[in-house]
Amino acid sequence: MKFDTGAEIPSAIGMWPALVLIVIAAIFTALATRAVLPWLRRMAIMDVPNARSSHHMPTPRGGGLAVVPVLLLLMIVGWMAYSDVTLGHLALLAGAVGLAIIGFMDDRSEQSPLLRFFVQTVAVLVALSFLDGPVFQGVMPFWLDRILTIVAWLWMVNAVNFMDGIDGITVSELGMVGAGIFLLGIIVPAIGGDLLVAGAVTVGAMVGFGIWNWHPARLFMGDVGSLPLGFLAGGLLLALASRGFWLPAIILPLYYAADATITLVTRLLRGERIFDAHRSHFYQRAVQGKWSHAHTSSAVLALNAVLVLLALPLLHLGEYVRLLMAALATALLLLAMTRAAKRA
Numbered sequence: 001m002k003f004d005t006g007a008e009i010p011s012a013i014g015m016w017p018a019l020v021l022i023v024i025a026a027i028f029t030a031l032a033t034r035a036v037l038p039w040l041r042r043m044a045i046m047d048v049p050n051a052r053s054s055h056h057m058p059t060p061r062g063g064g065l066a067v068v069p070v071l072l073l074l075m076i077v078g079w080m081a082y083s084d085v086t087l088g089h090l091a092l093l094a095g096a097v098g099l100a101i102i103g104f105m106d107d108r109s110e111q112s113p114l115l116r117f118f119v120q121t122v123a124v125l126v127a128l129s130f131l132d133g134p135v136f137q138g139v140m141p142f143w144l145d146r147i148l149t150i151v152a153w154l155w156m157v158n159a160v161n162f163m164d165g166i167d168g169i170t171v172s173e174l175g176m177v178g179a180g181i182f183l184l185g186i187i188v189p190a191i192g193g194d195l196l197v198a199g200a201v202t203v204g205a206m207v208g209f210g211i212w213n214w215h216p217a218r219l220f221m222g223d224v225g226s227l228p229l230g231f232l233a234g235g236l237l238l239a240l241a242s243r244g245f246w247l248p249a250i251i252l253p254l255y256y257a258a259d260a261t262i263t264l265v266t267r268l269l270r271g272e273r274i275f276d277a278h279r280s281h282f283y284q285r286a287v288q289g290k291w292s293h294a295h296t297s298s299a300v301l302a303l304n305a306v307l308v309l310l311a312l313p314l315l316h317l318g319e320y321v322r323l324l325m326a327a328l329a330t331a332l333l334l335l336a337m338t339r340a341a342k343r344a
Contacts, residue, residue, distance in 0.1 A: 013082035013193045015186055018200040022182075025074050025204025032066035033212045037219050040065075045107055047220050054166045054279065054287050059217060062107050063209060064225020068100045071205045071232070078197035088130030089194065092235050095123030096228035099157070103223035113275045117154075120227070124153045127235055133242045153234040156253065159260035160230030161223060165279075166287055167215035168297035170226060171206040173256050176304035177233055178202025180252040180311050181240065187312060191245060198236050215293035247319050248311035251326045255303055258330050259283060282334050285341035296337070303333045 040046075040060035047061040072093050079085045102119045105111050134145045135152075164170040178199045185196025209225075212218050221229075233253065241249035259282045267274055279288060286296050306329050309315070310322045317325075 013078075013185075013196055017082060018182060018186065018196060021074065021078055021197065021200040022204040022207070025070065025201045026208040028070045028074070029067055029205045029208025030211050031208075032070050033063055033209055033219070036063065036066040037212070040219060045222075047222075054284055054293070059220055061220040061222035062104065062224050063213065063219045063221045064100060064103065064223070064228065067205055067209050067221065067225050068096065068228050070208075071201055071229075072096060074201045074204075075198055078201060079194055082197055083193035086130070088127070091127045091130050092232065095127045095235075096232050098123050099227040099231050100224050103225070103227040107222040107224055116227075120154055120157050120231070121150075123231060124150055124157075124234075127231075128153065131235075131239060131242055135238050135241045137241075137244075137246055149238060153231075153238060155257075155261075156234030156237070157227060157230040159253075159256050160233065161226045162260050162263075163256050163281065163283070164221055164226040165281065165284055166296060167217035167293040168210060168213055169283060169300055170221060170229070171210035171213055172297045172301040173253070173304060174229055174233055175203055175206030175210065176301065176308055177237070177252045178206065180248055180308040181236060183308065183312055184240075184245065184248055187314070188245075191240070191243065195236060195239060195243075198232070202232075202236075215297065217293075247323060251307050251311040251323065252304075254307055254326055254330050255300060255333065258334065262334070282337040282341075286337035289341035290343050291337070291340045299333060299336070303329060 037060060040062045045060060045062045046058045048058050049056055075089075075093065076085060079089060098119055102111065102116055106116065128146070128149060131149075134140075134142060135149045136145045138145075140148075160170065160174070163173070178201070181191075181195055181199030182203055183199075185191040185193070185199060209221070213221065237249045237253060240246075263281045264274060267278070267280060272278070279285070283296050283300065287293060291299070307326050310326045310329075315322065
């Protein structure tokens, strides 16, 4: 059960080398973002507020041009130094590059949803061909496992894209997903050095970008960032599940999955066009109500800290108890966001 071509899962790399990777990723991402920001302004790649925006000032978008190259480069360097680089890893990174390209095209001028979905599907299918073992723990036929894995991966890509709508929310989400994978790799070496490296680099990259993206944001990630980062996060979580760590794979992305899924289903039931821009997510309604961007993203960050704790094998609780507690904590935040919107 590994994201490679048959090699044994490498052991974890240890706490200190992983912490060094986090610091390097944070510094490099912050510096790269600083370098990219003036260029985005000169090229007038701006997110101009409209009736469905959650911000009020024209803001550069395309920060993923800084985040994604640093993330991919450091993943390769980390894998070469502490793990190994396999065809599966390269397929994962190639898929991220393809999605960054279509995302940047969309940031410049809106692309067809069908074209975006086609590129996403190709990236998922290619990378998935290197994912060994069933993701859903062998409880269903392998062909059905693969179909549901494709659906789950595509949904993760789009959930991150849909949810990247206010200052600091995606760095709060993906940074903590990376932290959960990193800490799990330290505690349980069987997770593999490749996932530990990827988790550590993700944490650092989100910290470095968060310096520029926290409220009031000086730039947004854009589709050039949200699409490949959603793809990478989905791949790492599915690899985690395929290695037997299904509980963390469910718990770590629970807030984004819940908000995005409930909102999508609600809009479908209302007969709305699901690819149209909107402000119906729980976090968007909270910002329209009594909560600021910083308050909302901080609440998401706090919830994700709780989810990380529940995902780690530290508490003397059964797996289903921890899953129930994670679902309850997520539901409480969604309820608090709903109440904040109603008080507006």
